[in-house]
Amino acid sequence: MSNPMEFLLWTKGPMFNWAIAIFALGMLARLVEIFWLGRKTNYAEARASEWGPGFRTMITRSFADPGTFKRSGFDVLVGWIWHLGFILVLFLFIPHIELIKSVFGVAWPGLPNPVIDAISAVTLVGLVAALVHRLMHPVKQHLSTFEDYLTWGVTFLVVITGYLAYHRLVNPYPLVLGLHILSVEIFLIVLPFTKLTHMFTAFIARWYNGAIFGRKGVQS
Amino acid sequence: MATQKTLGESLREHGVTRRGFLKFCAATASMMALPPTMTSAIAAALEKARRPSVIWLSFQECTGCTESLTRSHSPTVENLILDVISLDYHHTLQAASGDAAEEARLAAMKENWGSYLVVVDGSLPGPGSNMGYSTIAGHSNLDILKETVEGAAAVVAVGTCAAFGGLPRAFPNPTGAVAVQDIITNKPIINVSGCPPIPTVITGVLAQYLTFGTLPEMDDYKRPLAFFGQSIHDRCYRRPFYDKGLFAETFDDEGAKAGWCLYRLGCKGPSTYNACATMRWNAGTSWPVESGHPCLGCSEPDFWDAGGFYQALSVPTANATHTLAVAGIAGAVVGGVAAAVAKKQQQHAVADREPVTIEQLEQRL
Numbered sequence: 001m002s003n004p005m006e007f008l009l010w011t012k013g014p015m016f017n018w019a020i021a022i023f024a025l026g027m028l029a030r031l032v033e034i035f036w037l038g039r040k041t042n043y044a045e046a047r048a049s050e051w052g053p054g055f056r057t058m059i060t061r062s063f064a065d066p067g068t069f070k071r072s073g074f075d076v077l078v079g080w081i082w083h084l085g086f087i088l089v090l091f092l093f094i095p096h097i098e099l100i101k102s103v104f105g106v107a108w109p110g111l112p113n114p115v116i117d118a119i120s121a122v123t124l125v126g127l128v129a130a131l132v133h134r135l136m137h138p139v140k141q142h143l144s145t146f147e148d149y150l151t152w153g154v155t156f157l158v159v160i161t162g163y164l165a166y167h168r169l170v171n172p173y174p175l176v177l178g179l180h181i182l183s184v185e186i187f188l189i190v191l192p193f194t195k196l197t198h199m200f201t202a203f204i205a206r207w208y209n210g211a212i213f214g215r216k217g218v219q220s
Numbered sequence: 221m222a223t224q225k226t227l228g229e230s231l232r233e234h235g236v237t238r239r240g241f242l243k244f245c246a247a248t249a250s251m252m253a254l255p256p257t258m259t260s261a262i263a264a265a266l267e268k269a270r271r272p273s274v275i276w277l278s279f280q281e282c283t284g285c286t287e288s289l290t291r292s293h294s295p296t297v298e299n300l301i302l303d304v305i306s307l308d309y310h311h312t313l314q315a316a317s318g319d320a321a322e323e324a325r326l327a328a329m330k331e332n333w334g335s336y337l338v339v340v341d342g343s344l345p346g347p348g349s350n351m352g353y354s355t356i357a358g359h360s361n362l363d364i365l366k367e368t369v370e371g372a373a374a375v376v377a378v379g380t381c382a383a384f385g386g387l388p389r390a391f392p393n394p395t396g397a398v399a400v401q402d403i404i405t406n407k408p409i410i411n412v413s414g415c416p417p418i419p420t421v422i423t424g425v426l427a428q429y430l431t432f433g434t435l436p437e438m439d440d441y442k443r444p445l446a447f448f449g450q451s452i453h454d455r456c457y458r459r460p461f462y463d464k465g466l467f468a469e470t471f472d473d474e475g476a477k478a479g480w481c482l483y484r485l486g487c488k489g490p491s492t493y494n495a496c497a498t499m500r501w502n503a504g505t506s507w508p509v510e511s512g513h514p515c516l517g518c519s520e521p522d523f524w525d526a527g528g529f530y531q532a533l534s535v536p537t538a539n540a541t542h543t544l545a546v547a548g549i550a551g552a553v554v555g556g557v558a559a560a561v562a563k564k565q566q567q568h569a570v571a572d573r574e575p576v577t578i579e580q581l582e583q584r585l
Contacts, residue, residue, distance in 0.1 A: 003441065005521045008491065009537060012527065017538040024547035025554065032555030037562060094465060095534035098484060102535040103544065112465030172440070173451055174491045174520070177533070 004175035011181040019185035026192025034204060047217035057210025057220045058203050074133060082126030085119045092116065120163050127156050147194055154190050157183040228267035248427045265431040273328045273336040275368055276310035279361040280354050280388040280397055281342025285379040286312050288416035322357050333371040340400050343381040343388045349396025365403060374408040374435060375400060378422055383411035384521035391525050401442065408435050411442045415518035420499050421447045452489035452515050455497035482509060486530040488517030
């Protein structure tokens with residue numbers, strides 16, 4: 001890797017392969033284990049269906065109840081802003097769609113680049129605000145572990161390098177594009193082994209919650 | 221042999237008008253990002269310049285670089301300059317052949333020791349590889365390069381093969397091809413990459429050398445910044461479409477007809493540094509992107525191994541789908557085994573359960 005182009009090709013080739021392999025292996029291992037273990041058999045007669053409430057809860061739990069919003073307005077609002085921004089940029093930026101198309105064979109329309117740019121900027125501000133709040137808030141500070149800062153760091157790296165690459169703020173371009181791809185690869189490698197798995201497991205947990213309550217005929 | 225006439229005299233002999241000459245000088249100043257006031261200084265310097273002897277070595281190449289230069293658009297001031305200065309030794313253009321040709325090279329070197337320029341196009345089999353892959357007059361490319369460069373003032377590596385190894389160095393690099401800069405480390409080197417390079421860029425570099433007697437300011441790849449300082453993407457006239465998110469998705473869709481951005485069709489413009497977008501080809505007629513084809517990135521190292529020409533820059537070169545499937549299956553097996561082991565442990569725990577009564581506990585205590 002004696003020059004930026006070789007670095008870029010390394011991140012697009014062998015390193016991408018390693019990252020995606022570790023991600024797929026780690027994530028599938030965790031998910032299959034979770035699903036196979038399932039939950040303890042409930043012998044009580046079901047009062048209602050599990051499926052409807054299960055799926056409904058997967059969505060409804062995305063919105064904080066009024067009490068939570070009142071107590072932790074900042075967390076809910078900032079959390080929502082940067083999570084949504086991250087997802088929109090990930091799935092609606094044209095170069096990302098091209099990547100997804102090349103791997104999975106599916107594509108969809110993207111957003112114009114200036115819109116993505118604005119969303120990225122808001123996401124970055126949201127991420128910084130989340131970190132500052134974590135550092136300033138005594139309870140959060142006390143509860144935070146190394147893993148919290150690690151997951152924030154790898155997430156922030158992905159967005160900031162993407163922003164720098166889009167605006168071509170680092171020269172030469174192959175270097176900054178390579179750095180962006182490398183930071184995504186670090187994100188993918190770290191994902192199955194940290195709380196970043198919540199991007200999959202959060203929805204599974206919500207389904208179980210909703211299903212358990214639904215079976216009992218209780219609103220969730 | 222190097223002519224003793226000045227460039228001005230020679231150009232006048234070839235029928236180049238003063239107006240045409242000044243136009244070239246102004247274009248050169250502009251290309252080199254110099255202020256317009258430098259035009260007269262360039263003109264004065266070029267007028268008086270005694271063109272140095274140039275020895276042109278062709279190794280593992282396709283002659284495309286020479287073709288680009290000589291057949292670009294003629295007659296021009298550019299190739300008149302080149303005609304005169306490049307004739308001491310050039311496989312394709314020289315009249316002499318056999319021993320006489322090699323004698324001409326040696327004589328030019330002796331006569332202009334320390335001041336001649338060596339232009340190289342093509343890569344060469346590097347040390348440790350089979351020298352038989354490319355020889356001239358029974359000598360290996362490596363020996364000829366080392367011998368010729370010894371008395372040179374500077375080396376200009378023309379084309380991506382000479383600058384970075386080019387197509388001969390493409391995986392699996394059967395000839396062990398290397399670039400000039402991999403071999404020559406004790407002389408100033410200017411890389412004028414491109415497959416082929418824009419003729420005006422080559423003559424621009426030579427004009428700078430003739431004008432100022434110095435090498436141009438260069439980037440990390442030793443390419444003159446005046447021509448390679450900005451990317452194709454940054455100077456592309458289709459850039460507004462990229463910014464708006466308007467892309468051609470096939471070569472004959474409405475987007476392609478409307479001239480939208482070619483990113484999704486594999487354009488490597490964002491990662492390619494060259495002057496095509498501003499200087500264009502064929503006397504400024506057009507350039508690849510203007511003619512509707514994505515940039516291949518030919519002035520960058522490794523462009524030949526950088527994935528499909530028609531795949532977007534963001535697409536990995538690795539076969540990610542295959543990796544994902546294999547690793548996913550392996551992960552599912554690992555997860556399945558882990559779950560099975562856990563279930564087995566649960567079953568054992570139930571089977572091995574030894575209920576203890578209060579009486580038994582009290583006895584034990």
